[in-house]
Amino acid sequence: MSGWLSRAKGAFGGREAEISPEPIEIACPCGRKVEALRRRDFQRVLCKNCGEPFFLLPLDVYPRPVMKVRKVKPPKPDLKKKPAAGTKSPPAQPDPKTATAPTRPSIDLRKDLSIVGGRVRRQFTPLRLMVLSLLAVIGLTGWWQWTRAARSGAEFDFKTANEAGLAAIQKKDFVEAAQQFARAANAVDLLQRHDVSAEQARQRFRQLTAINSLLQRSLVEVLKAAKDGRQKGEFAAVESEFASLHAGRWVVLESEVTPASSPSDPATVSVWEQRVQFDGEALVLTGSLSIFAKVLAPPSPLSAPDGNAAPDAQPQFMFALNDLGQREVLFAAQVESLKWNAAQSVWVLTLKSSSGFLWTDYDLLQPTGLQPDERPTEPNLRSEPQVRALLLEQSRWIGVAE
Secondary structure, three states: OOOHHHHHHHHHHOOOOOOOOEEEEEEOOOOOEEEEEEOOOOEEEEOOOOOOEEEEOOOOOOOOOOOOOOOOOOOOOOOOOOOOOOOOOOOOOOOOOOOOOOOOOOOOHHHHHHHHHHHHHHHOOHHHHHHHHHHHHHHHHHHHHHHHHHHHHHHHHHHHHHHHHHHHHHOOOHHHHHHHHHHHHHHHHHHOOOOHHHHHHHHHHHHHHHHHOEOOOOHHHHHHHHHHHHHHOOHHHHHHHHHHHOOOOEEEEEEEEOOEOOOOOOOOOOOEEEEEEEOOEEEEEEEOOHHHHHOEOOOOOOOOOOOOOOOOOOOOOOOOOOOOOOEEEEEEEEEEEEEEEOOOOEEEEEEOHHHOEEOOOOOOOHHHOOOOOOOOOOOOOOOHHHHHHHHHHHHHHHOOOO
16 A cells, blocks of 8 residues: 555656556356456456456556454443442543533624514514504593593582582581592592691591591490499400490590600600599590690790780690690590400500591581580680680691691
């Protein structure tokens, strides 16, 4: 096989390559073998026995290919096969030829962005964008018109309902008045108004709701019934009867609470309690009413009213702090439950925390039964001017004073 490259170069370069004749044997159909030498030119050889002609190709300048011997690799050991008992299997070693370091797939961000951009452009064609723009304009226009109409209707409802509610109060028709002020309160809520007129409508609605759902019995009657049940040992019956008949009803009370230091930083009233005693039986009223955080202390020391002042005058501040630093308030709240406290041997009447509000309207206070005495003879009784002054001050605390 040596020298084949030089012979090939010589053949392609135009010069004759040095070749030697190649002996060859051809099997003839007659059974004889025809011997000949393959030379540089074509040849015609005849069988000497039968005269059969044979055609020989010229000698090839390239050497014949050499078959490569394939190396057979030994079989790999079966790693899954468990070793025999008492022998240790050798640790598996990675094949250095096949073991390769893991590589992270490359990400072509520009290609991905171009693909996504193409999809978006195919979805949002100019025609579709035009249709979407028209629909958006139509929707915004319809919403604006609906909002304008709703606000105009709410303004009209507030005006008419407020007037109708005041007229119903004059007629002492508190059910109709509550319905009208409910409309007015809904209207100002829709308008998101918090001016004095809007707050007055909300306050009148709260007060009328309390008037129409007052506790069916007085606290004295409730306490008397609770006393009878205690003497019979029927505590559960008293609690169940109160829950079915009186839970959710309103009471209007007069009490003393500790005022906040300033309106900007009101004190949080955690738990309010008041004890009522009647005929040897005690009742504790309790509740966590956040509205008490709006109760403020008087800005200056109070002095007695001038004797020459008109009897109907409404002084701004009539009541000083008591010895415990508390102020008198008039408020309303819903009763929640009546429970017997065995540790203190007392009935506990709990008020609903989210329902409490300060009372502000004198004309709506009379239907609740808390009427002032025209000629008070005891220190704990208040005259009409004093009650009006207290309600006026409470209206200032909650922002409904004109």
